[in-house]
Amino acid sequence: MSVGAGATLPLTAAQREIWIAEQRLGEANRVFRVGEYLEIDGRVDPVLFEQALLLVVAEADALHVRFVEECGEVRQVIHELGDWSPSSVDLSAEPDPERAARDWLDAAIARPMNLAEDRLFEYALLRLDAERFYWYQGYHHAVMDAFGSLLITRRVADVYTLLAQGRPVGPSPFGSLSDLLAAEQEYRNSDRFTGDRAYWTERFADRPEPAGIVNRPSTTPEHYLRHTTGLDPAELSELRDAARRARAPWSHLVIAATAVYLHRMTGASTVVLGLPVTARLNQVQRRTPGTASNVLPLRLSLRPDMALGELLGQIWERVLELGSHQRYRAEDLQRDLDLPGHVGTWYAPVVNVMSFDYAVTFAGLPTTAHNLSSGLVGDLTLAVWDRRDGTGLTVDLNAHPEICPDHELASHHRRLLTVLRAVTAMAHSQPIGQIDLLTDEERTALLAIPHDIPVETETTLPGLFEARAREHPDAAAVTCGQTTLTYQELNERANRLAHLLTAHGIGPEHIVALALPRSTDLITTILATLKTGAAYLPLDPDYPHLRLTHMLTDAQPTLLLTTTATQPNLPTTHHTPVLLLDTPDTTTNLTHHPTHNPTPTHAPDHPAYVIYTSGSTGQPKGVV
CATH class of the missing domain: 3.30.559.10 (Chloramphenicol acetyltransferase-like domain)
Structure with missing residues (x-):
């Protein structure tokens, strides 16, 4: 000693x-x-x-x-x-x-x-x-x-x-x-520490709201739930081959898959993941048993039309930056920014990729390592273990039991693996918005036709919805955060707006642009537009102005629906009439319109929506 x-x-x-x-x-x-x-x-x-x-x-x-x-x-x-x-x-x-x-x-x-x-x-x-x-x-x-x-x-x-x-x-x-302590004290008294603090506080000065797929807990867990699966050596080989083609570490594909999953599940354009690091930058630290590891925020920007190669390039740049500032403690950053909660609740999930050489032998006897617990690292943690012993990868998903029941954790685990396999197989020019999150079991369940809805030779989306609203008026139709609307509530809201749109001259063969954040109001507006017989054109307010201008100019919608908060994010060069849904005049006007279903004026062969391609191979194209 x-x-x-x-x-x-x-x-x-x-x-x-x-x-x-x-x-x-x-x-x-x-x-x-x-x-x-x-x-x-x-x-x-x-x-x-x-x-x-x-x-x-x-x-x-x-x-x-x-x-x-x-x-x-x-x-x-x-x-x-x-x-x-x-x-x-x-x-x-x-x-x-x-x-x-x-x-x-x-x-x-x-x-x-x-x-x-x-x-x-x-x-x-x-x-x-x-x-x-x-x-x-x-x-x-x-x-x-x-x-x-x-x-x-x-x-x-x-x-x-x-x-x-x-x-x-x-x-x-x-x-x-004592050497480990001396090295740390030297760091905390150095200009390097001051520079690291400036880097982190500047990068997160706006304190971005975390886009979590689970709620924040009110307590610290006494234990974690865990789901574990393995990727066999062949799948690990495919992952490494994909990483070589991308000229990136395979761990970056794991980070990309997690970021895509979070982006697609929440619709957030800013994703903040927790990234554990060893925080051991010199030889003394790398050969001294003890605890030095750190968990720092990795901030990424994503768009549905972003190519996988662009996302991997961003991850490379951000991880390189994070690595050069990894000794600054997450707890210090938490205090610097006056963030709520304990470390691990501000950014989740944590993505912990551990690629250590565990091919150790005891006088020639082979071994296999199995993790039991990694300590407190976050409320939702994806842990990927590469032991480099020929057994493939072990993929654990750990969660605070207060915020994620076991069956929900299992679903997240299966979908994350689905996205990881998709990222491994896709071309670098392919947009991340095309990745399918559904597992085979979920797709089968979703495509199954409900027995209580008759299949007709000719029907419409509003017709199918109205049938379900008649049969199950009190069932939950849409949930967003703490807001839930029943089928009756959603139908009545959509009907009022549909009557209002009809009064504005909207009908079959028209296109209505929707620039709204993901919310129950967005679902209401889509349904209302369909009830008029018009097609809807979704516009992501976070898209670049040039792309939005092109979509509006090319599609020439009859009307643009948005809100007072979202309108400033939209380009001003288009000439489409705008209806703000949250002004007092519009809110009052809606109350004067009936809640009954509009008389159908549309047919199954009328357009339902217009979607634009990513434009990764040229100008975005609208598909009806």
């Missing part, structure tokens, strides 16, 4: 934040547990294993600390190990040794650790049979992160191998905890 027993050291910035959070949560909280197990295929010598582990634990300063608070100041004190030894658990006599091992591991990772009183690590060797062992590693996140755990794993495997071969064990490769 490179720091003497009894030595008192300050906390790192990461440790300080964990201490503060744990004091808020209480001692029984286990969300800061970090754990995994290594499946060892072959006959392990328990005596040599314990000898190797004891030697490595003695080398790692971070495993010897306790936290003490005196006069309002928290410090860490180095303690002797005493008579500690790793647990040895023989499960070979159990009826189902693997099930018994899983139960043991689940109980172990659920045990809380007290920062002031407990050892902040635990190890156990589980024997399932003579040729199969699990090595369990458990830590408090205040002393170890995933990168530090990997350093421990490699060192134990190397020492075990040397002992088994009867060769001498060389000096410890680990840096000392």
